[in-house]
Amino acid sequence: MAPFSRQCAPSLALAAALMLVQLANPVAAEIKNEHKVKAAIVYKLLRYISWPDPASSSDTIRLCVDSNDPYYTAFSDLDGRHVRDQKIVLKVLPEPVVVDACHIAFTSAERDRTANSLIAQAGKGVLTVSDSSQFAEHGGMINLLVENNRVRFKINPQAAYKSDLRINSSLLRLAEVVETDSKPSKTAINLHVDSGAFE
Amino acid sequence: MRFLWGAISAHMLRTLVGTVCCVTSAQALCSSMAFDDLADLSLEELMSIDISTVDEKAHNALSQASAGYTITRQAIQRSGRRSIPEILRMAPGVHVGRVDNNKWAVSLRGFNGRFSNKYLVLLDGRSMYSRSLPGINWQQIDTIIEDIDRIDIIRGPGASLWGSNAVNGVINIVTRSARETQGLLLALSSGSSTDSETLFRYGTTLGNSTHLRVYGKHVELDAFEDVNGRSAHDENRRTLIGFRSDRQTNDKSSLTISAEYSQSHPDELFASVNFDELALQVMPTTNRITTHHVLTHWTTRLTEKNQIGLQLYYDREERDTALQVLERETIDFDFKQHLTLGNRHSWVWGFGYRVSHDELSNTNLLTAYPNNLSVKVAQAFVQDEIQVTSNISVLLGAKIEDNSFSNIEVQPSLKLSVDTGQAHHSWASVSKAVRTPTRVGTQVRIDIPSLLLEPGTALNAFPLPLLAELAGNDSLESEQLLAYELGHKWQPSSTFYIDLALFYNDYKKLNGTEFSGLLCQPGNTLFADDPSCLGTARFLETPLMFNNSVSGNTSGGELVLYRQFTDHLESEFNASYISYDLESTSIGFLNELADVRNPKLLANLKLSYQASERWNLDLWFRHVGKIEGFGPLGNGFASYTALDLRAALQFNKFLQFEFAAANLTDADHLEESSELGEVESQPIPRTLRATIKILF
Numbered sequence: 001m002a003p004f005s006r007q008c009a010p011s012l013a014l015a016a017a018l019m020l021v022q023l024a025n026p027v028a029a030e031i032k033n034e035h036k037v038k039a040a041i042v043y044k045l046l047r048y049i050s051w052p053d054p055a056s057s058s059d060t061i062r063l064c065v066d067s068n069d070p071y072y073t074a075f076s077d078l079d080g081r082h083v084r085d086q087k088i089v090l091k092v093l094p095e096p097v098v099v100d101a102c103h104i105a106f107t108s109a110e111r112d113r114t115a116n117s118l119i120a121q122a123g124k125g126v127l128t129v130s131d132s133s134q135f136a137e138h139g140g141m142i143n144l145l146v147e148n149n150r151v152r153f154k155i156n157p158q159a160a161y162k163s164d165l166r167i168n169s170s171l172l173r174l175a176e177v178v179e180t181d182s183k184p185s186k187t188a189i190n191l192h193v194d195s196g197a198f199e
Numbered sequence: 200m201r202f203l204w205g206a207i208s209a210h211m212l213r214t215l216v217g218t219v220c221c222v223t224s225a226q227a228l229c230s231s232m233a234f235d236d237l238a239d240l241s242l243e244e245l246m247s248i249d250i251s252t253v254d255e256k257a258h259n260a261l262s263q264a265s266a267g268y269t270i271t272r273q274a275i276q277r278s279g280r281r282s283i284p285e286i287l288r289m290a291p292g293v294h295v296g297r298v299d300n301n302k303w304a305v306s307l308r309g310f311n312g313r314f315s316n317k318y319l320v321l322l323d324g325r326s327m328y329s330r331s332l333p334g335i336n337w338q339q340i341d342t343i344i345e346d347i348d349r350i351d352i353i354r355g356p357g358a359s360l361w362g363s364n365a366v367n368g369v370i371n372i373v374t375r376s377a378r379e380t381q382g383l384l385l386a387l388s389s390g391s392s393t394d395s396e397t398l399f400r401y402g403t404t405l406g407n408s409t410h411l412r413v414y415g416k417h418v419e420l421d422a423f424e425d426v427n428g429r430s431a432h433d434e435n436r437r438t439l440i441g442f443r444s445d446r447q448t449n450d451k452s453s454l455t456i457s458a459e460y461s462q463s464h465p466d467e468l469f470a471s472v473n474f475d476e477l478a479l480q481v482m483p484t485t486n487r488i489t490t491h492h493v494l495t496h497w498t499t500r501l502t503e504k505n506q507i508g509l510q511l512y513y514d515r516e517e518r519d520t521a522l523q524v525l526e527r528e529t530i531d532f533d534f535k536q537h538l539t540l541g542n543r544h545s546w547v548w549g550f551g552y553r554v555s556h557d558e559l560s561n562t563n564l565l566t567a568y569p570n571n572l573s574v575k576v577a578q579a580f581v582q583d584e585i586q587v588t589s590n591i592s593v594l595l596g597a598k599i600e601d602n603s604f605s606n607i608e609v610q611p612s613l614k615l616s617v618d619t620g621q622a623h624h625s626w627a628s629v630s631k632a633v634r635t636p637t638r639v640g641t642q643v644r645i646d647i648p649s650l651l652l653e654p655g656t657a658l659n660a661f662p663l664p665l666l667a668e669l670a671g672n673d674s675l676e677s678e679q680l681l682a683y684e685l686g687h688k689w690q691p692s693s694t695f696y697i698d699l700a701l702f703y704n705d706y707k708k709l710n711g712t713e714f715s716g717l718l719c720q721p722g723n724t725l726f727a728d729d730p731s732c733l734g735t736a737r738f739l740e741t742p743l744m745f746n747n748s749v750s751g752n753t754s755g756g757e758l759v760l761y762r763q764f765t766d767h768l769e770s771e772f773n774a775s776y777i778s779y780d781l782e783s784t785s786i787g788f789l790n791e792l793a794d795v796r797n798p799k800l801l802a803n804l805k806l807s808y809q810a811s812e813r814w815n816l817d818l819w820f821r822h823v824g825k826i827e828g829f830g831p832l833g834n835g836f837a838s839y840t841a842l843d844l845r846a847a848l849q850f851n852k853f854l855q856f857e858f859a860a861a862n863l864t865d866a867d868h869l870e871e872s873s874e875l876g877e878v879e880s881q882p883i884p885r886t887l888r889a890t891i892k893i894l895f
């Protein structure tokens with residue numbers, strides 16, 4: 001007991017000192033883990049998406065995010081990274097929404113209105129991504145979700161095909177597949193089985 | 200209450216331990232979760248990262264400065280074991296001893312016994328600790344093994360968050376959400392003479408955001424053979440059935456509703472006192488335990504920095520066993536809120552109330568006074584995690600609790616966590632925890648069959664048989680612990696890590712007993728008052744009154760070494776050591792004997808080999824040190840090293856075969872005994888088992 005009390009005394013003192021120090025030593029704001037993980041997932045799933053020509057032959061992938069979007073900082077980590085031999089370039093999503101110049105347009109749930117205009121605006125060859133509720137069911141393509149503290153996603157392949165985007169089937173296996181304004185399809189249930197009990 | 204830092208998968212842990220605290224804990228605790236590290240992960244791994252909300256955050260922060268260990272789903276599957284105590288054997292600092300076929304002794308950081316009582320077990324947020332009986336009843340802790348997401352184990356006090364009785368640790372069993380358990384699973388398992396299990400689980404989707412699973416299982420355990428090759432009459436039949444639904448609304452709220460019913464028949468060879476013949480009688484006894492519960496859990500994110508969680512459950516158990524005839528109902532309510540204030544403060548606070556009503560009937564060995572009791576526990580806690588600099592954080596927390604047995608208890612904790620760079624992480628903590636008195640200890644008398652002493656022997660010089668009984672003492676106080684802990688984690692690469700934890704536990708007011716007089720029976724005459732009562736008495740009785748006479752310390756540590764040799768071969772070694780220095784100020788029974796009732800050394804070595812896409816092979820060596828025993832009053836047990844093997848074949852997407860062998864090298868060793876000596880320890884046999892799992 002005695003030797004341990006002596007050993008612990010310095011750490012207690014240290015802890016107390018540190019608590020005083022921290023009042024005078026602010027730390028830079030951190031990006032939420034959720035934002036980072038969602039951004040990383042978007043980065044990862046890009047390699048499963050094929051764009052129609054001429055986008056597919058372009059040497060850049062233009063990722064558009066509203067500069068006021070809370071996710072903008074997290075997505076800035078993608079800027080300059082490569083997917084296969086294409087470089088990701090982060091662009092500011094214009095207001096009002098014009099998506100013509102984007103390969104991917106992201107908007108977060110905090111900006112629900114943008115999400116709706118994203119769906120309305122998206123033309124050929126623009127991959128729409130949002131974490132807004134029911135985004136995929138309303139016609140968005142990739143819908144990030146948080147469930148049990150884990151990020152997962154729904155995909156609306158129908159919407160993607162309409163835009164001439166190709167989604168690799170191994171990505172669909174990881175997703176919940178939905179159709180526009182419908183309940184989860186039978187496929188979705190079967191796909192869940194794949195990631196079921198066996199590991 | 201779903202907690203712990205290992206909320207990520209095993210593989211994740213291994214690839215990411217350098218940044219593990221960043222991934223798993225609140226942003227405040229770690230400098231940052233580097234995007235580079237995330238970018239190196241696969242999509243599946245990213246989808247398994249826990250981004251933490253209310254419950255988890257509180258827990259993650261705490262466990263950053265605690266000795267935590269997670270048994271992952273993969274480790275559970277690859278253990279080949281089909282009961283929770285057996286799975287717990289792999290964790291450092293956890294001693295698991297099987298008394299007979301259906302009785303277990305489990306403890307963290309010492310003080311083991313069938314009635315060990317200095318830790319908590321939570322199963323999906325439900326406390327499995329009983330104040331009606333001492334401690335944890337492992338006979339009632341079971342679920343579908345395939346649906347367990349992870350078992351989080353914190354060694355050392357967790358009382359500032361979980362409240363009293365989280366003295367030497369917390370075992371938190373978390374099952375998967377209904378969404379993660381979709382489809383039909385059927386499993387059939389049959390073992391060499393010892394057990395068979397049949398289970399089903401069906402998971403389905405109800406509408407857009409609601410998932411449901413229903414499940415059931417039936418286990419039959421045949422009796423062990425005793426040391427003379429006769430039936431030990433310790434067979435068990437166990438059936439459980441239940442459901443769980445998870446509903447996710449607008450990505451911000453989730454609602455879980457679950458319910459379960461179980462019935463088991465853990466029979467035994469029960470030793471008690473035959474008062475007609477004044478002799479020990481051992482009889483095969485048929486027991487019955489039924490339980491059911493309903494639980495609902497709701498969490499919502501009000502804003503990004505403000506999350507709340509509510510939980511409510513009702514739990515009922517009926518035990519009709521030779522030792523205890525008990526009916527108990529519990530209602531528990533908990534509220535929690537997590538608030539991030541500014542950049543540095545991460546607050547968690549909450550409160551809860553539990554009321555438990557029991558009816559404890561008298562049995563051959565046990566007399567309760569009163570027979571009916573309501574136990575009420577009101578609690579509140581607050582915890583602040585302060586990010587002092589980018590790599591130093593301090594956690595301050597305390598729980599205040601008002602309970603029927605010991606009134607107000609305050610259990611604070613101070614923890615310091617430092618990222619020392621280069622994948623090094625150090626922590627230190629000082630925490631207080633108490634174990635509150637229970638029915639046994641305050642309001643129950645129990646005869647101790649192993650202490651029926653024949654006349655004229657070394658232990659009983661009187662001319663009459665002498666029987667000892669444990670006697671409750673209603674002024675018994677809480678046992679107190681002040682724990683000092685230090686730890687260090689180092690992961691120089693994704694394929695290697697070391698995790699070391701050291702502890703010094705300073706205990707005060709531990710339960711002991713004191714011989715309080717000698718009574719001539721029948722007649723209840725105090726021998727000291729009237730020595731002539733010996734002439735008319737049939738036997739002598741000595742009450743061993745519970746007291747708080749034991750104090751002292753334990754010290755020791757646990758080491759975990761992980762190494763991944765290739766993509767297909769990984770290994771883990773862990774070892775635990777504890778030494779005891781306890782003394783008692785009174786003369787009684789079992790007073791300072793924790794050191795002779797427990798092994799000092801425990802070790803595990805596991806090797807996992809993925810031989811091909813379809814074949815997995817696992818080897819597991821387990822070593823348990825010698826239990827000294829205490830002469831004529833309690834057996835010791837030799838140390839043993841057992842080898843378990845498992846081979847699994849994933850035949851196709853729908854079909855898996857598993858072959859598991861346990862105790863290959865050391866069949867028929869004895870592991871643990873019950874403190875009261877009401878059941879015999881039985882030799883644990885070698886078992887071979889085949890399991891087939893079908894998934895659609």
